[in-house]
Amino acid sequence: MANGFSADGLALLSETLAGYVERGEVPGLVAMIHRGGELVQVDSAGWLDREARRPMRRDALFRMASMTKPVTAVAALQLVEQGLIGLSDPVDRWLPELADRKVMRDPLGAPEDVVPASRPITLEDLLTYRFGLGWGRSALAPQLFSLTADPVGTALSIPGVESLDPDAWMRRLGELPLIAQPGELWRYHTSSDVLGVLISRITGQPFDTVLAERIFEPLGMVDTGFVVPESGRERLTVLYSRDGDVLDHPDTTRWAQRPRFVSGGAGLISTLDDYARFARMILGRGELDGTRILTADTVETMARDRLTPAQHTDPPFNPPLGQTMWDEQGFGYGVQVRIRQDGIGPDIGTVSWPGGFGTCWIADPRHDLAALLFVQVSNIIVAGDWQIPLGEDFLNLTYRALRD
Numbered sequence: 095m096a097n098g099f100s101a102d103g104l105a106l107l108s109e110t111l112a113g114y115v116e117r118g119e120v121p122g123l124v125a126m127i128h129r130g131g132e133l134v135q136v137d138s139a140g141w142l143d144r145e146a147r148r149p150m151r152r153d154a155l156f157r158m159a160s161m162t163k164p165v166t167a168v169a170a171l172q173l174v175e176q177g178l179i180g181l182s183d184p185v186d187r188w189l190p191e192l193a194d195r196k197v198m199r200d201p202l203g204a205p206e207d208v209v210p211a212s213r214p215i216t217l218e219d220l221l222t223y224r225f226g227l228g229w230g231r232s233a234l235a236p237q238l239f240s241l242t243a244d245p246v247g248t249a250l251s252i253p254g255v256e257s258l259d260p261d262a263w264m265r266r267l268g269e270l271p272l273i274a275q276p277g278e279l280w281r282y283h284t285s286s287d288v289l290g291v292l293i294s295r296i297t298g299q300p301f302d303t304v305l306a307e308r309i310f311e312p313l314g315m316v317d318t319g320f321v322v323p324e325s326g327r328e329r330l331t332v333l334y335s336r337d338g339d340v341l342d343h344p345d346t347t348r349w350a351q352r353p354r355f356v357s358g359g360a361g362l363i364s365t366l367d368d369y370a371r372f373a374r375m376i377l378g379r380g381e382l383d384g385t386r387i388l389t390a391d392t393v394e395t396m397a398r399d400r401l402t403p404a405q406h407t408d409p410p411f412n413p414p415l416g417q418t419m420w421d422e423q424g425f426g427y428g429v430q431v432r433i434r435q436d437g438i439g440p441d442i443g444t445v446s447w448p449g450g451f452g453t454c455w456i457a458d459p460r461h462d463l464a465a466l467l468f469v470q471v472s473n474i475i476v477a478g479d480w481q482i483p484l485g486e487d488f489l490n491l492t493y494r495a496l497r498d
Contacts, residue, residue, distance in 0.1 A: 097129040103495025108137050110491055111467075114484050115140035120452070120469045121334055122150035123484075124366045127492060128374055128464040136366070143332045143344070155322060155330040156468045157342070157349065158362040158369070159246065159449030163286045165309060165372065166358035167221055167428020170289050171392050172308055174217070178296050181221070184214035188295040189288065191268030192225075201232040201273040208271045219276045220285045220292065221427040222400045226272030228281025230410035234270055238284055241267060243357035245348030249333060249341050250472065259354045260291045260301075280405050280425065283359050289428075290358025302356045312385050313375060315368040320361050322349045330363075331470040333451060336481070341472055360449075366468055369455060373464040376429075376445060377457040397445045399424025399431045416477030423478075430478065438493045448475045454485055465492050 096104070104127075114120050122140030126133070142148045173179050179188075186193040192215050196208035211226075219225035229238060240247075240254035241263065247255035258266060267288070273279065294301040302320050310318045322330050322344075330349070333342035342348055349363055371382060376397075380388035388396075406420040422434040432444040440446070441460040448454035452469035467488045474481050 097132055097134050098498040099127075099129070099134055099495045100497050103491065103497075104135050107488070107491040107495060108135070110487050111137050111484075112139045114482075119482055120471055120474070120484065122331070123467065123469045124150060124152060124154060125467045125488060126366050126370055126465070128370060130462050131374070142329075144334075145332075145340075150331075151329065153317070153329055153365055153367065154468075155317060155326055155363050155365060156453055156470055157246075157249075157331075157333060157449075157451045158364050158453055159360045159451040160283070160447060161364075161369065161449040161453050161455065162358065162360050162362040164376075164428045164445075164447050165305060165362065166286050166289050166293070167396065168388060169293050169304055169308060170217065170221060171388055171396060171427060173293065173296055175389060175392060179217055181218040182216050184216055185220065185292055186214055188292055189264065191264040192288070195226065195272050195276075197226065197272045197275050198233070201279065203233060205233060205271055211272060212275050215276045217292075220289050222425060223280050223282060223285045224277050225285055225288070226274050226276050226279070227267070227270065228284040230281040231412055232273040232281070234273055237270060241284070241287075243287060243355040243359070243361065244353050245342070246357065246360040248348055257354050260294065260356075263287070263355050264291055279408070280401060280410050282410060286359035286428065287355075287357055290356060293358070300356065301358060302352070309372075309387060312387060313371045313382055315364065315371055318362060318364040318368045320349070320356050320363065321352050322347060322363055334471050336471060336473055366466055369453075370464060370466055373455045373457045373466060377459060377462065377464050396427040396429060397431050397443065398426050399433050400427070401425050411477050416479065419478050439489055440493070448478060448485075450475050456489070461496065463496075465489065
């Protein structure tokens with residue numbers, strides 16, 4: 095056994111993953127398991143570029159989509175540790191666009207029917223996605239969806255997407271009322287983009303520079319950033335739709351140049367090995383290979399469920415999407431947190447958050463286990479749920495192979 099894993103169980107996992115490629119359910123994939131600080135297994139199957147018959151490779155570059163969000167949360171928590179902002183501090187000082195908010199009486203009602211906000215928006219509201227705006231059920235859903243930053247917005251063909259710089263984006267957001275009082279409702283995505291602007295304004299640096307200097311370079315994440323250089327194009331995966339259409343190709347990729355608005359919610363490019371280093375840092379309670387990114391106390395705070403009982407029973411999306419997403423999971427600071435465990439799988443306290451282009455990761459502290467699975471198919475993960483059994487099979491077989 096390798097680090098407590100059955101060789102037969104790991105072989106079955108590899109065979110099952112390869113089967114998804116052989117049946118044409120995904121063009122290609124890579125997967126990795128780490129335990130106890132050691133590499134257990136890497137799988138690679140299928141095609142990086144199906145049409146050109148270019149094989150998938152371990153160092154392939156993937157569009158991380160919403161797996162950007164946990165990284166943004168870590169950067170914000172670093173500022174808390176440095177005393178530059180507190181979790182309960184209002185963000186008005188740095189984000190005047192969000193000061194003196196008006197709040198809709200009914201999230202599904204008329205945007206003009208508003209009352210004053212009961213209190214200012216705080217950093218914790220942003221970290222927990224409860225500041226009052228975001229993707230999900232509301233009368234403002236189309237306007238908020240159209241604020242998705244490029245290159246993700248264009249890759250998803252979202253109607254009405256504009257190319258805005260951070261200040262213009264914040265002004266546009268500030269024109270909208272909140273759909274709920276700060277702290278009242280969990281809504282998706284927008285908070286992370288606001289956090290990126292907040293981090294930049296607090297530090298006086300571009301958001302991507304902050305991440306590079308404070309997270310990627312210290313952790314040795316050498317292939318992670320918001321731009322794919324010319325030298326890296328041969329490793330960039332083709333982004334496909336569920337129907338097999340090409341949405342973004344290395345030769346014409348929208349990730350070839352720095353976007354006007356570097357998104358804290360969905361912009362990163364990374365590799366399996368790079369993001370594994372981030373996951374292992376979380377698993378190591380803020381430290382990896384002697385480099386500390388956050389204190390252990392901050393990581394524990396990050397991984398604590400913050401949702402209220404009422405929020406656990408209030409699905410944020412329209413049916414049928416995500417109607418049971420909070421049954422076994424909670425939400426901490428930028429990460430999903432497992433609060434219930436039935437049968438085989440990630441234990442209570444496991445943190446994660448997937449990306450809609452087909453990337454997922456977990457960090458399970460009780461088993462000292464990090465597991466990652468990357469494909470590159472848009473909307474193969476929706477509202478946190480895989481639309482095919484691949485993700486579930488990956489985790490189930492990983493844990494079935496674990497013998498101790």
